[in-house]
Amino acid sequence: MELLQDPPSGFDTVVKAYEMARHLPATHKLDLQVGLARGGTLLATGRLDGYRQVALFSEHLRDAGWHEHLLGSEVDMHGCDLLFSHPDDHEDSRMADPSFIRRAPMQLWGEQLPATT
Secondary structure (H helix, E strand, O other): OEEOOOOOOOHHHHHHHHHHHHOOOOOOOOOEEEEEEEOOEEEEEEEEOOHHHHHHHHHHHHHOOOEEEEOOOOOOOOOOOEEEEOHHHHOOHHHHOHHHOOOOHHHHHOOOOOOOO
16 A cells, blocks of 8 residues: 555554455456545555455445545545545534434324334
């Protein structure tokens, strides 16, 4: 993985995930460029060859809180086929998503909850 900027804290887990993915055998050489961004700036790039490599790398980064973006999204991909944005870029996204707003049962059913039998 080629670093283009100073890495954020905890970046060693990303590098380990990338190295693990690179060691998986690939049946087809897809030569996909993956990128890591923070605050709209590209931090690092790397190349992965196959589906298994991409799947393993993506799974580890999603588990670490990175957000995955594919070609065709509204995010500037910086010339990458697959881009991951840093977790700090999405701290407020949960609060902005209306699916996380939970209404109290009283608001849903009126003054009385329905009787269960």
